[in-house]
Amino acid sequence: MDIEPEPSLLAMYLRYRRETLGITQEEIARRMFVSLSLYRKLESGERALTPERLEDWCVATEAPMWMLEKMVTLAVPKIMTIARGAWPPELRQEDLDHLRALQYPAYFHRFPEYEVLAANEAATAAFPWLAPAGAGAERPVNVIEQMLTVPEMRELLVNWDTIAHRLVFGLRVLSPGIIAPERLAQIIETCSVNPEFERMWNTPMEEYCSTTPWCRSVIPNPARSCPSPCARTTRPSLRTAPTSCSCSRRARPAPPLSTLSRSTDPPRGGGPMVSGESRPAPEQPMLGMFMRYRREHLGLTQDDVARRMFVSLSLYRKLENGERPMSPERLADWSRAMDAPAWLLRKMASLALPMASAVEAGVWPPALRAEDIEHLEALPFPAFYHRTPEYEILAANQAAREAFPWLLPTHADAERPANVIEQMMTEPIAREVLINWELIVHRLLFILRVNAPGTVAPERLAQILETCRVNPEFERFWTTDLSEEQFNDSLVLVRDPETGGQMALTMRSYNAWHPDNCPYQLFMLTPRADPAPSVSAPIRATSAG
Incomplete structure (x- = not known):
């Protein structure tokens, strides 16, 4: 069943960010260069939030990346269904081999509720309370539930409060529209036995992405616990064997892409944002190009696609020609009508909302910590x-x-x-x-x-x-x-x-x-x-x- 856009949830995040910053609706409207009346309608969910308005809002409120991505998933809901995972998890042997090869604790999670789908040997040994449930279990083990109900987790994690707060905060702000309501209710009911839960659930966390877990000395350091960790796992050796160990998120078959593949000249488009540059503008002609690419791949006419999207042929032609902006709702309608593969949908979303893709582009020299x-x-x-x-x-x-x-x-x-x-x-x-x-x-x-x-x-x-x-x-x-x-x-x-x-x-x-x-x-x-x-x-x- 398709998930419909959630305008009320989008409005909730507009209000949440404004209240976090402690500013009025009038101030946000002034920053966005819109009337107070229009902003009130956006925040109340009475007016749809277009990609252009969303980017104006992001600039006005300096929205963090996690919030922008969440709002994009609500505006174009098919995106959020791509990487959900299933229970029991459908993992290939190569997935398990990849997880097993890591010598430190590692998991495959279903996000944002943090269901444990798989864990490697190091994770199971270090955190036995977070071992995955068997495939025959009714539901998976949940990291947040275990974090709030297993006393040993609080003893083990020195900064347990920060970690647990971040998990609960992430569940609160990211779960609407994604997690099945009944499953969310189960997690909340389980966690409510911990008296700290109410505080964590109701308290915003500005430093959502700034902390790292800190455990007491229960995880063996491979550099100390074994003379040669590489003796346990074969590392690629293409010239000489290493003498030391420095241990410490589908594409379909496609015909030639009519614009890009018939020319070796670099396609036009704005580059990534860097400090001091203006924001990249949505690339409507490129959106139309990818729409045409997908339509030609499926062997459909413009009339066929218009009927599938329940829009007029005239409107569809304007969308494909880049003469009309692609709203999140139209993009969601198009993705359903065309059964767009994940890579194509993400690309089109990044063109409609270039700020999202610009953040991930990185910089040179790299700002690595x-x-x-x-x-x-x-x-x-x-x-x-x-x-x-x-x-x-x-x-x-x-x-x-x-x-x-x-x-x-x-x-x-x-x-x-x-x-x-x-x-x-x-x-x-x-x-x-x-x-x-x-x-x-x-x-x-x-x-x-x-x-x-x-x-x-x-x-x-x-x-x-x-x-x-x-x-x-x-x-x-x-x-x-x-x-x-x-x-x-x-x-x-x-x-x-x-x-x-x-x-x-x-x-x-x-x-x-x-x-x-x-x-x-x-x-x-x-x-x-x-x-x-x-x-x-x-x-x-x-x-x-």
Whole structure:
């Protein structure tokens, strides 16, 4: 069943943010350059919040990223249903292998209610109260319920109050319109036995994204507890074996994209926001381009799509031609009518609301904190921080530096960062080391071609394309599309240049949800047992130990 937009919830967040800042409706209206009457209608839910109004409001109230993303999911509700997960969880063996490869506690959660879908061995050992329930259980174990009802959690977590408050606050502000009301009621009823719950539920938390968990010394440090953590798990070794261990969120088959794939010139579009620049404007012509792309892929006429959206043919033509702005409601109607894949819906939402995509673009030199680097170095297998979709290399851990020396980040004082796509296309060793190099590079260029417009600065995109054109394969990769199976295949086959041996790895990319001020995407590689492509049917499992 489709989820309808929630104008009343949108209005609630407008009021919540204004009251948090302690300012009047008149002040917000003045900042947004709208009449007081109009703002009152927006806050009461009597008038729809357009993408332009939403961005004006974000600038006026300096809304944090988590709140902007929440409001976007309410305005375009199909987005929030993409990464929900199911119970029992449908996890593939490669998912469990990936989780198991991490030597520190790690989980797969269903968000924002924090249901525990799977946990690795380190997590189960450190936090036995958060072990996932069996697949036959009626409902999953819930982190928030356990945090509020298990006394040992308060003893273990020195800053328990802050962590629990953040979880409860996140549940309160993010759950409306996402979590089934009956499940939310169960969680609240369970947590209410703790006398602290009422305070946490009713108290705003300004520093929502600024704290990190702090545990007492119950989690073994692999660097101390075992002489060689790498002896327990095989780390990729492409040249020489590492001598030390630095331990510490679907695409469909598509025809040529009529505008982007018939030309190798960089598409037009605004670049990411940086300090001192004006806000990027919604890219209505590009929205229309992607609408036309999807329609042509399905073999439909404009009249067919208009009937599916329950709008006039005249209005649909104006939307596809970029002559009429795409409201959140229209985007939701279009996504349902066209069964838009997740990547396309996200791209269109980022064009309609460019501020959302600009925040995730990252900056150069990268603004990385010590805790970001510590997190990266704690991973025992190759891992990078990337700026996407152009795949600039912001940082790499020791395992990545040893395994892929041709993908090292440049110094912060360099004119521009090292780029994965450029290196893949110009370094001969890339093709020698990566057995399935062709598919990997094709996928990178497909992502760049589809997601760069409106996100990557045109001059930077032009640089990447110019560098890649020295490879004779570039034109074919840039002008052809990928099947759904190819796009979602996470297999990376690596050849040892010295021994000729083959190693199968699983590739994963993660965008940080919390904290939400991480200007990068985490890219990881972990060993996998099965070297077959990764589009096999999912399995139901909750343990990665």
